[in-house]
Every structure is written in C-alpha cells, then in structure tokens.
Amino acid sequence: MRRSRNVHPPQLRNKEWRRFFAGMFFGMICGYLIFIFINGELQEQITEENIKLSNKLNEIEGKYEGLLNAEKEEDEERTEGLTVQEVIVEFLNTKELEVDKLTQHELSSMVKDQLTSVTGRDIDEAAKQTQLMISAIENKTFVVDDFTYQLTVKQLIIANKLRIRLSISIER
Numbered sequence: 001m002r003r004s005r006n007v008h009p010p011q012l013r014n015k016e017w018r019r020f021f022a023g024m025f026f027g028m029i030c031g032y033l034i035f036i037f038i039n040g041e042l043q044e045q046i047t048e049e050n051i052k053l054s055n056k057l058n059e060i061e062g063k064y065e066g067l068l069n070a071e072k073e074e075d076e077e078r079t080e081g082l083t084v085q086e087v088i089v090e091f092l093n094t095k096e097l098e099v100d101k102l103t104q105h106e107l108s109s110m111v112k113d114q115l116t117s118v119t120g121r122d123i124d125e126a127a128k129q130t131q132l133m134i135s136a137i138e139n140k141t142f143v144v145d146d147f148t149y150q151l152t153v154k155q156l157i158i159a160n161k162l163r164i165r166l167s168i169s170i171e172r
Contacts (some may be wrong), residue, residue, distance in 0.1 A: 051102055055109045062116045070120025082123045086161045087115050092154055093167050106144045111137060111151065111166070118162055127158050137164075141171065 089108040134153045142149045148171040155165040
C-alpha cells in the first residue's frame with residue numbers, strides 16, 4: 001500500500017484557494033467589527049432618546065398632577081391670577097466640566113422633581129417661597145452614574161415659566 005503525501009484537500013494545495021479562504025476569514029472579522037461598532041452607536045442613540053422621552057413623560061405627568069392639584073385648591077375668584085405653568089432648568093457650566101447630555105437630563109429631571117409643588121401655584125405664592133426653592137436645590141446632592149453633583153442657583157426667574165439657571169460642581 002502506498003501512502004500519499006498530500007493529506008490536504010485539493011482546495012488547500014492551491015495558493016489561490018488559500019488566499020480566497022484567508023480573504024473570506026479576514027472579511028468576516030472586519031464585517032463583524034463594523035457591525036459591532038454600528039450597533040453600539042445605534043444603541044447609544046436609542047438609549048439617549050429613551051431617556052429624553054421618559055424625562056419628558058415624567059415632566060408632563062408632574063405638570064398634570066400639579067395643575068390638577070392647583071385646580072382643586074383654587075377658588076373661582078383666584079382663577080384670573082397668574083400661575084406657574086412650567087419649570088425650565090438651564091445649566092451654565094456644562095462645557096467647562098464636560099457634562100454629557102444624559103447626565104444633564106438626569107440632573108434636570110431631579111431638579112424638576114424637587115420643584116413639582118411649584119407648578120400650578122400662583123406666581124405671588126411662588127415668589128414668597130424663593131428662598132425655600134433655592135435651599136431645596138442647593139442643600140441636596142444629586143448622584144448620577146457614581147458621580148455626586150452639587151448645584152448652585154445663579155438665577156431664578158419666576159413668571160408663567162419658572163426659569164432656574166444652575167452652576168454644577170462635582171464632589172469627589
């Protein structure tokens with residue numbers, strides 16, 4: 001009996017076939033890496049959009065509850081008075097601290113949660129409680145993604161839309 005020296009199939013004896021299979025292998029690896037990258041980018045976009053929408057939903061639900069409570073509490077005579085309809089939170093130093101948008105949304109929703117009782121109230125009543133609103137925000141630490149943030153009120157404007165401008169500092 002004679003043994004043959006070539007134990008490999010005929011496709012692997014030819015150099016062109018070896019190059020073809022090697023090219024297919026590296027092509028699959030490159031395609032998989034591109035797929036993983038694109039999938040990660042899309043997942044990040046979807047997560048950011050989901051957080052924005054859930055924050056907006058929570059904000060609208062808070063407004064709705066505040067307005068319902070205000071409607072129950074107000075008399076027929078006081079309906080002509082102006083009320084706070086919305087709370088707008090602005091951060092002043094996000095670029096210097098390089099705070100990402102997701103963290104800004106989280107901090108914004110936490111601040112709005114602190115100020116839910118203001119929505120639907122008379123502007124005069126809200127103006128009497130400015131020091132209480134400021135101390136409620138400045139005396140609380142906000143934790144987002146293992147970072148602790150301290151907020152300082154730089155400006156508070158009370159009108160139909162309560163606008164509050166905050167400075168962020170990171171505690172270590």
